Amino acid sequence: MRTSANAAKQKGTAWETAWTRYIQEHHNPAAHRNVQMGRLDIGDVSGYYLHAAELKAEKTITLSDYIAQANREAINAAQPFGCAVVKRRMKGVADGYVVRDVATDVRLMNRFRDAEELLKEYAFDVWHEHDQQHREAA
Incomplete structure (x- = not known):
């Protein structure tokens, strides 16, 4: 069990890092990953203009959960919009999905x-x- 949880966490961290680098290059050089804050979380990455971005790299995609989380985190981050940024399996960052x-x-x-x-x-x-x-x- 422990190995599986660690592997999932590593996959999520790799996705957050790759997306942050992409956003830094193509959108906002000041974008950065956030420290997790529990129920006061403000999204995984800051610097995506006007958005709290919640990043997901999971085998099973549950958009309704992702969007609900992103919208809560937008309120916490004082941003007008929340979005889920979902990794597309076997594809690069530019082929991922931004979902609202x-x-x-x-x-x-x-x-x-x-x-x-x-x-x-x-x-x-x-x-x-x-x-x-x-x-x-x-």
């Missing part, structure tokens, strides 16, 4: 929409350049 419930995703999309509309209204040229840059990156 529909209510959280709609709130996030509304925030993006409102921010883009404000930018378009007050600095159209900046918005247009930003829009082109992100469309080309897709």
